[in-house]
Amino acid sequence: MDKLKTLACTAAKARLLAVQMVHDAASGHPGGSLSCMDVLTALYFDVMKVDPSDPRNPNRDRFVMSKGHCSPALYPVLALRGFFPVEELKMFRRIDGHMSGHVEMKHVKGVDMSTGSLGQGISVAVGMALAGKTQQQDYRVYSILGDGEIAEGECWEAFMSAAKYKLDNLCACIDVNGLQIDGRTCDVMPSEPLDKKLEAFGWHVIKIDGHDYAQILAAYEEAKTVKGQPTMILAQTVKGKGVSFMENNAGWHGKAPNDEQMAQAKAELEAQIKELEG
Amino acid sequence: MGEKIATRAAYGNALVELAEKYPKLVVFDADLAGATMTKGFSQAYPDRFFDMGIAEGNMVGVAAGMATCGLQPFVNTFAMFAAGRAWEQVRNSVCYPGLNVKVIGSHGGLSVGEDGATHQCIEDFALMRAIPGMTVLCPCDGNEMRLATEALLNYEGPAYMRLGRLAVETVTDAIPGYQFELGKGVTLQDGSDVTIIAVGMNVQMSLKAAELLKAEGISARVIDMHTIKPLDTELVLKAARETGAIVTTEEANVLGGLGAAVCEYLAEACPVPVVRHGVNDEFGRSGKAPLVLEAYGITAEAIAECAKKAISLKK
Numbered sequence: 001m002d003k004l005k006t007l008a009c010t011a012a013k014a015r016l017l018a019v020q021m022v023h024d025a026a027s028g029h030p031g032g033s034l035s036c037m038d039v040l041t042a043l044y045f046d047v048m049k050v051d052p053s054d055p056r057n058p059n060r061d062r063f064v065m066s067k068g069h070c071s072p073a074l075y076p077v078l079a080l081r082g083f084f085p086v087e088e089l090k091m092f093r094r095i096d097g098h099m100s101g102h103v104e105m106k107h108v109k110g111v112d113m114s115t116g117s118l119g120q121g122i123s124v125a126v127g128m129a130l131a132g133k134t135q136q137q138d139y140r141v142y143s144i145l146g147d148g149e150i151a152e153g154e155c156w157e158a159f160m161s162a163a164k165y166k167l168d169n170l171c172a173c174i175d176v177n178g179l180q181i182d183g184r185t186c187d188v189m190p191s192e193p194l195d196k197k198l199e200a201f202g203w204h205v206i207k208i209d210g211h212d213y214a215q216i217l218a219a220y221e222e223a224k225t226v227k228g229q230p231t232m233i234l235a236q237t238v239k240g241k242g243v244s245f246m247e248n249n250a251g252w253h254g255k256a257p258n259d260e261q262m263a264q265a266k267a268e269l270e271a272q273i274k275e276l277e278g
Numbered sequence: 279m280g281e282k283i284a285t286r287a288a289y290g291n292a293l294v295e296l297a298e299k300y301p302k303l304v305v306f307d308a309d310l311a312g313a314t315m316t317k318g319f320s321q322a323y324p325d326r327f328f329d330m331g332i333a334e335g336n337m338v339g340v341a342a343g344m345a346t347c348g349l350q351p352f353v354n355t356f357a358m359f360a361a362g363r364a365w366e367q368v369r370n371s372v373c374y375p376g377l378n379v380k381v382i383g384s385h386g387g388l389s390v391g392e393d394g395a396t397h398q399c400i401e402d403f404a405l406m407r408a409i410p411g412m413t414v415l416c417p418c419d420g421n422e423m424r425l426a427t428e429a430l431l432n433y434e435g436p437a438y439m440r441l442g443r444l445a446v447e448t449v450t451d452a453i454p455g456y457q458f459e460l461g462k463g464v465t466l467q468d469g470s471d472v473t474i475i476a477v478g479m480n481v482q483m484s485l486k487a488a489e490l491l492k493a494e495g496i497s498a499r500v501i502d503m504h505t506i507k508p509l510d511t512e513l514v515l516k517a518a519r520e521t522g523a524i525v526t527t528e529e530a531n532v533l534g535g536l537g538a539a540v541c542e543y544l545a546e547a548c549p550v551p552v553v554r555h556g557v558n559d560e561f562g563r564s565g566k567a568p569l570v571l572e573a574y575g576i577t578a579e580a581i582a583e584c585a586k587k588a589i590s591l592k593k
Contacts (some may be wrong), residue, residue: 058348105346105375114348114375120367122335127343134349135306154367165328178429184495223516 002069003046004213009276010080011041015242016183016269017076017089023262025093028101031252032041033073035177035210035237037146040073043142043214044081052082055110061139062112062128065148066121066155067175068102069254075099083110119152121145122172124161129230140224143172148180156201163202164231170222170230175210177239179250194234203232210235243268281420281448285478286384286441288420290315292427293352300431306341306353308334314354314384314441334359338367338381345377351433353452356390357383357440361402373409373436380405380430386416386440387529388557388574389479391567398562398570403477404534406438407507413437413460414507418481421451422504425458433460441475442529444567446479450502463510469499472585473517473524477503477536480555482528486578491585498585509539511547518548523588527555527581529571551591 015037022028044050048061065074068224079086092096098107102116111130115121122246125143132139145155162170164261174194182188195205204226206217223231239253240246243265246257257265291317297303304326311317311329320327329338336353341351353360360383361368372379383402390398406414416439417423423441430437450456453466466481467488476484481502488498499521501513518524524544526537537554544552557574564570571577 062344062346113343114370117366117370119335120339120371121520123339123367124343124371126336126345127340127345128347129343130328130340131344131347131349134344135347154333154335154339157331157333158339161330161333163341164331 002010007041010045011037011063012242012269012272012276014041014076014080016266016273017079017086018069018072019257019265019269021089022072022073022256024090026256027093028072028256029069029254030072030246031179031239032067032146032175032177034241034243034246035239036070037073037241038213039144039173039175039216039235040209042213042220044077046217047220048142049139052110053210054098055083059137059139064113064121064125064128064143065103065115066125066143067149068115068121073239074103074111078103078108078110079186087094094218098134098236104117108229118146118149119154122155126158126167128275129162129167130165130242132169133165133167139169140237141170145172145174147174147178147185147191148188150174150191152267159201159203163243166228167230168227171220172230173233173235174238179238179239179248179253182251182254183250185241197235198232202229204229205232205234207234208236211241237255242272283420283448284442284445284447285417285420285423286315286443288423289382289427289441292424293319296428296431297323297326300350301347302350304328304344304349304351306337306351307331308332308337308355308359310355314382316354329574334364334467335367338364338379339371341379342371342377345379350378352380352382354382354384356397356399357386357402358397358399361399361438362407365405366371368492369409369445369563371522373411376411376435378434379436381436381438382441385439385443386560387442388570389442389529389567389568391445392564394564395561400531400557400562402438402440403506403528403530403536404538407534407539411435411436412507415460415505416440416478417504418478418502419446419448419450421448422458427506428536429458429460439591440478444479444481447482449482449485461505461508461533463501463503463513465499465513466502467500469497471497471499472589473521474527474581474585475501475503475514475517475524475536475540476527477506480529481574483578484527484581487581487585490578490582496585496589502573503536506536506539509543512542514540514543515548517545521552522592523553524550524552524553525581525588529576530556531559532556533559551588555581555584
């Protein structure tokens with residue numbers, strides 16, 4: 001199987017785990033988790049230097065899920081990558097479990113930063129990249145933000161500081177799925193034109209289809225060649241991607257599927273996996 | 279005893295002095311390096327100093343990211359913006375993951391003076407103390423500040439430290455056997471009728487209050503409680519049992535700070551009268567610092583009156 005197909009297949013499996021864990025917990029955030037799953041899978045299975053047997057290696061690449069509610073994206077990807085057994089995902093959001101509702105670093109192996117309060121993760125990613133420069137280490141730092149999240153002023157503070165310190169070891173990605181809790185991002189708080197804004201803030205900007213692996217990998221390769229400025233990948237995505245009834249529906253931002261909906265989602269995702277494996 | 283230096287100045291000197299010994303120390307400021315006294319460090323160690331501009335929330339987050347990579351960040355701004363503006367970053371990006379970031383709030387309390395209420399943070403003790411796992415301290419003089427700064431460098435975890443704007447008399451260097459330990463108050467003067475538990479520059483006021491009380495035949499113990507959290511409950515309990523009446527005094531709102539911490543503890547451990555001296559739940563205002571303090575009753579005389587009230591409440 002070629003690399004791109006393998007990645008797509010891994011992402012489909014991660015999507016199934018994501019929907020399953022939200023269903024089992026009867027709470028969580030499937031919409032934005034599914035939209036960023038292809039980018040995240042590409043990061044952990046191709047782009048980033050990480051070693052599941054040595055998750056705290058000081059030279060590892062780092063990742064910060066700035067939209068910290070997308071734990072159903074990060075946890076399954078980390079599990080499939082081998083940081084912990086897939087069975088642990090059953091502990092998501094449970095009182096007797098260790099997998100907090102929002103991304104958490106102290107109890108979940110492979111997580112580099114606890115997040116959840118929007119706007120804060122990208123500042124932390126800037127700090128990790130600045131630490132790399134300060135300590136002359138060559139690791140790279142990656143982050144995913146939501147397009148609703150960037151209404152938080154702190155994001156723009158972080159963008160300014162990353163440009164000031166010429167953090168070419170930082171590559172962030174905005175998951176532009178166009179929807180947030182209250183509706184369309186263009187109605188709630190218009191954010192476009194993101195490319196012009198980011199460029200004006202001193203970032204190198206790459207626009208891609210966030211579900212096209214060739215474009216995703218090419219963008220991350222391009223980012224590695226950029227010198228003297230951070231890179232922002234604007235990934236156009238579909239909220240709820242991969243589950244027909246969740247796609248492009250803001251209602252699935254933070255809602256769990258019932259048993260019947262789970263069965264349908266499972267059937268759809270298993271069909272995708274089968275097709276990709278076949 | 280005698281030298282006068284602002285705790286912010288002593289802190290700035292300490293950073294420079296300790297930089298070689300602690301190579302992981304990095305210092306952040308938010309466009310206030312001249313006032314917070316990090317300027318000396320910025321000139322001596324430009325590669326370890328980061329001016330993040332007027333963006334305190336981001337500064338705290340960036341420091342948190344650096345802490346995950348093994349560095350020891352000290353973030354600096356006015357107490358108002360460290361504890362106020364950046365409160366949620368301190369809570370969620372520093373304390374919740376338990377990262378080794380030191381949040382330094384300069385210009386705490388009413389003694390900011392002329393700048394007025396918007397810059398006179400009287401809520402920082404309460405705000406920072408409310409966060410699980412946070413250590414909160416406010417050294418009283420230059421000697422204690424130097425020792426506290428090094429203690430923070432040897433302490434792994436989040437902490438908030440308040441610095442003062444005004445030059446204050448150094449008193450701790452004259453105390454026999456004085457030692458600085460995080461979380462351990464220091465009895466500066468023994469006494470048997472009442473105990474004054476003070477923090478920050480109210481320590482010096484309390485020593486004067488004890489003199490005023492002595493002239494009236496009242497024996498007052500004075501405790502320098504530089505660390506508000508974790509509170510030195512052993513020392514508080516001993517004072518309650520031995521003197522039977524307590525005054526707390528701080529240049530902060532009487533709600534939620536040192537006075538609250540002492541009351542919360544004693545109500546459950548050894549109820550004795552406690553009179554809380556501080557800012558009585560109102561905003562400050564502009565004026566020369568000593569006049570503002572006087573206007574709000576942050577004086578040795580007022581502390582002495584509180585001591586007499588506490589004694590009168592004894593059963």
